[in-house]
Amino acid sequence: MRSQRGKRPVRNPLLSARPQNGKSLIPLDVVPEPLVETSHRGAGDEVVIRTNGLSRAFRKGLALDSLSIDVPAGRVLALLGPNGAGKTTTVRLLNGVLEPTAGQSRVLGLDPVAEGDELRRRTGVLTEQAGLDDRLTARENLLFTARVRGMRGQPASSRVDHLIESFGMGEYAYERTQGFSTGQRKRLALARSLIHDPEVLFLDEPTSGLDPTATREVIDLIAGLATRHGRAVVLCTHFLGEAGRLADEMAVLHRGRLLAFGPPAALAARLWPGLEAELDLGGPASDTTVEALRSVDGVLAAHNAPMGARVTVTGREVLPRLVARLVAHEIPVYASTPLPKTLEDVYFEIAGRIPRDGPGLGGIELGNGTEPAP
Amino acid sequence: MSRPNWQSIRAVVARDLTAVRRSKAIMLPMTLVPVMLLVVLPAGTAFAARTQDASGVSDFLNRFPAGLTDPIVGLPQHEQLIVLVNGFLIAPLFLIVPLMVSAVLAADAFAGEKERRTLESMLHLPISDRDLFIGKTLVAFLPAVAVSWLGFVCFAVVSNTLAWPVMHRLFVPTALWAIMIFWVAPGVAALGLGVMVRVSARANTTQEANQLGAAVILPLIFLAVGQATGLLLVDVPVALAIGAVVWLVALLLIGRGIQRFTRDQLATRI
Numbered sequence A: 001m002r003s004q005r006g007k008r009p010v011r012n013p014l015l016s017a018r019p020q021n022g023k024s025l026i027p028l029d030v031v032p033e034p035l036v037e038t039s040h041r042g043a044g045d046e047v048v049i050r051t052n053g054l055s056r057a058f059r060k061g062l063a064l065d066s067l068s069i070d071v072p073a074g075r076v077l078a079l080l081g082p083n084g085a086g087k088t089t090t091v092r093l094l095n096g097v098l099e100p101t102a103g104q105s106r107v108l109g110l111d112p113v114a115e116g117d118e119l120r121r122r123t124g125v126l127t128e129q130a131g132l133d134d135r136l137t138a139r140e141n142l143l144f145t146a147r148v149r150g151m152r153g154q155p156a157s158s159r160v161d162h163l164i165e166s167f168g169m170g171e172y173a174y175e176r177t178q179g180f181s182t183g184q185r186k187r188l189a190l191a192r193s194l195i196h197d198p199e200v201l202f203l204d205e206p207t208s209g210l211d212p213t214a215t216r217e218v219i220d221l222i223a224g225l226a227t228r229h230g231r232a233v234v235l236c237t238h239f240l241g242e243a244g245r246l247a248d249e250m251a252v253l254h255r256g257r258l259l260a261f262g263p264p265a266a267l268a269a270r271l272w273p274g275l276e277a278e279l280d281l282g283g284p285a286s287d288t289t290v291e292a293l294r295s296v297d298g299v300l301a302a303h304n305a306p307m308g309a310r311v312t313v314t315g316r317e318v319l320p321r322l323v324a325r326l327v328a329h330e331i332p333v334y335a336s337t338p339l340p341k342t343l344e345d346v347y348f349e350i351a352g353r354i355p356r357d358g359p360g361l362g363g364i365e366l367g368n369g370t371e372p373a374p
Numbered sequence B: 001m002s003r004p005n006w007q008s009i010r011a012v013v014a015r016d017l018t019a020v021r022r023s024k025a026i027m028l029p030m031t032l033v034p035v036m037l038l039v040v041l042p043a044g045t046a047f048a049a050r051t052q053d054a055s056g057v058s059d060f061l062n063r064f065p066a067g068l069t070d071p072i073v074g075l076p077q078h079e080q081l082i083v084l085v086n087g088f089l090i091a092p093l094f095l096i097v098p099l100m101v102s103a104v105l106a107a108d109a110f111a112g113e114k115e116r117r118t119l120e121s122m123l124h125l126p127i128s129d130r131d132l133f134i135g136k137t138l139v140a141f142l143p144a145v146a147v148s149w150l151g152f153v154c155f156a157v158v159s160n161t162l163a164w165p166v167m168h169r170l171f172v173p174t175a176l177w178a179i180m181i182f183w184v185a186p187g188v189a190a191l192g193l194g195v196m197v198r199v200s201a202r203a204n205t206t207q208e209a210n211q212l213g214a215a216v217i218l219p220l221i222f223l224a225v226g227q228a229t230g231l232l233l234v235d236v237p238v239a240l241a242i243g244a245v246v247w248l249v250a251l252l253l254i255g256r257g258i259q260r261f262t263r264d265q266l267a268t269r270i
Helices: A087-094 A116-122 A138-148 A153-166 A182-193 A212-227 A240-246 A264-271 A287-294 A318-328 A343-351 B006-021 B024-051 B055-062 B077-115 B119-123 B129-167 B175-202 B206-225 B236-260 B263-268
Strands: A047-058 A061-067 A070-072 A076-080 A102-107 A123-126 A200-204 A232-236 A249-254 A257-262 A275-280 A299-305 A308-313 A335-338
Touching: A047 A087, A047 A232, A061 A087, A061 A102, A061 A257, A070 A232, A076 A087, A076 A212, A076 A240, A087 A102, A087 A200, A087 A232, A116 A123, A123 A182, A138 A153, A138 A182, A138 B006, A153 A182, A182 A200, A182 A212, A200 A212, A212 A232, A212 A240, A232 A240, A240 A343, A249 A343, A257 A264, A257 A343, A264 A343, A275 A318, A287 A299, A287 A308, A287 A318, A308 A318, A318 A335, B006 B024, B006 B077, B006 B129, B024 B077, B024 B129, B055 B077, B077 B119, B077 B129, B077 B175, B077 B206, B119 B263, B129 B175, B129 B236, B175 B206, B175 B236
Parallel strands: A076 A232, A076 A249, A123 A200, A200 A232
Antiparallel strands: A047 A061, A047 A070, A047 A102, A249 A257, A275 A308, A275 A335, A299 A308
8 A cells, every 4th residue: 555654755856847848757657656645543443445556457557556545434435537537447446436447545444345345335326417317306306216225115105204304305205307407317317316314425526516505405414414413425526616625635647647646735744734824914025024034944935915914934933023023013904814735726836737648637526716736 | 145135126116117108219110020920920811811812822831941941831721821921920020029129128228328318316325236137137038028029929829710710729839839838939039139138238228239239240140140040940949949049049158147247348339
């Protein structure tokens, strides 16, 4: 396992090398190790998903190449990457739908290949396509799943009715799903994935097609499943804003290769030394002010900005000293705002290092109007 | 090897049968073809026998090798047309019914799931590869047998009723017909779906599965089924033995299908 608990993080020469003119210094194919950060893990963390060199080849080539990750219970892992990165293949391998051509995995301590049925009894999956039979009603679709999952009679009916009501589909329960909107289908499919109260959830684009209110409800639901109920959630998404709100850990895949794995904040700390912060001084900082900022212990960089100055410091504790220095120089400070790197920043920093002549990032959608890093 | 999970299998069968009942594209051929072959055709023959001169039938029968047509030649002339058509010539057409129904449904088994984009969510369910294959096989087999038996009841009622003024007795079913209905026809259905379920697993659409089956494999089975007229001219033990051979081949095909079928193969083609 590359990401064993307590081991020092592996440093990736590619990811510590700055790209020049949009091109990587080292071709992606010769990158020996991904950027992996798992030093935050505690000894008591119960790992529910563990892969070791997991690979799957199809006729056209490798869809997944030596994936080694582990996910503790109660965490949300965001699997990120452009179309064709290997996200869906990963989910299929972890749930025993596909068999690996190399490597192993364990989910809930079970081997997905040898104990696939037992595993699938304890996992829930929301596929990218809702996968509802249009010839059946909403209720019939869910009842079918309940019966295959071993529920029968009144308990199955009650559970189905409860979920349909919970997901706001009560008035459509006895209608065939043929005319349902994308959002209605997605809600129904999500309800179906929860029918047996799964211990591990694989969610492929859970909010695509949902309206803003439903999106918020689904995000809250997923967060609640992980934090309150201790479920592990593997989230495949192109919506980085959504991933940023939910993910405790992120794994970036490209052409089946793992480029980075770990909590967004920890990966950011590896990618960008120090913490960026903005100082609101009511107007652009003068050169003298910038020099004064640079002289403070713990400041790594400082430059002026439209409303003041932007600084990079070794940690949050430096900010009060900075403010004190400015106040001592009778420079008014209206606000001091740390700007921690988000999951989006981390993703685009990593994605930006993929060679431009490779496949594009057409599948990536920006969340919250954030621009990709240059 | 673990025992089949019949609750899961029943769930698959119940879901698919509900869906099939609501699909006009499947129900229409499943209804029309048996009605044409097993109701309209024998009814027309019975009417013809009552109203037309049947002297040409004897000439027709005399062209066959001696002994082959003895069961018909020995009958009164006005009964010969009815017994020839309804008693013998419809036999191969009758076997086409289970073959066609099972092929239509089996073609839809996996290819239809792919087409409707429901396959992946099904593969993520806790149902073993074997149970899924058995479920999909039963979805094709049960309606094929049901339609065949129901069709035969209609055929027997129509034939005997309309031919009563000519025959003055019940002439179907005979012991050989019973063997064909209850032994050979289900075997033929199993044979058809033994081929088509595997074709369906490889095809991407139902149309592709139908074309593959119709163009390459089913003609061979049709050819064999076409010999079924002869089945009604042999002895009961021989008919039973022929049925056993059909069943053996069908079970071999299905058994091999179960052994080779994996969700990995299916998922690779999604």
